[in-house]
Amino acid sequence: MVDLPKYFVPCDYDFIATEEIHQARSLARFINNEFHPKTIIDIGCGPGIYVQELRKIGLEAIGIDIDPRVDQSENLKRIDIASEEFNLNNFSTS
Numbered sequence: 001m002v003d004l005p006k007y008f009v010p011c012d013y014d015f016i017a018t019e020e021i022h023q024a025r026s027l028a029r030f031i032n033n034e035f036h037p038k039t040i041i042d043i044g045c046g047p048g049i050y051v052q053e054l055r056k057i058g059l060e061a062i063g064i065d066i067d068p069r070v071d072q073s074e075n076l077k078r079i080d081i082a083s084e085e086f087n088l089n090n091f092s093t094s
Contacts, residue, residue, distance in 0.1 A: 013047040013069065020049055028053040048076045 027050065031037060038060060042050050045063025048070070054061035055075065063076045070078040 010067070010069070011046060017047055017049055021053075024049045024053040028057050028059070032057055032059055045070070045076060048073075051075050 031040065031054070040051075040054055040059055040061040042048075042054075042061065042063040043065075045051055045065045046067065048063045051061045051063040052075075061075065063070075064079050065076070066079060068078060070076050
C-alpha cells in the first residue's frame with residue numbers, strides 16, 4: 001500500500017454516517033430538484049453517504065477518495081493521488 005499524504009487524517013466513518021445522513025438526504029433532493037444532473041461525482045466521498053442518498057432517488061452518482069477504507073464497490077473508488085492520473089473516463093456509472 002502507498003503511504004497516504006501527510007495531511008490525511010482518518011475519520012470515524014460510523015460517526016460521519018450518523019451525523020450526516022439527514023443532510024445527505026436533503027442535499028440529494030435539492031441537487032435533483034434544482035439542477036437535474038445526469039451524473040454526479042463526489043470527490044472526497046469518505047464512506048459514500050452522499051453517493052448512496054443520490055442513488056436512492058434515482059441519480060447516477062459515484063464517489064472517489066484517497067482513504068484506503070473506501071469500499072471498492074461499483075459506486076466508490078479509492079485513488080492513489082500520488083501515482084494515478086485523474087481521467088473522468090475511468091469512472092462509469094453503469
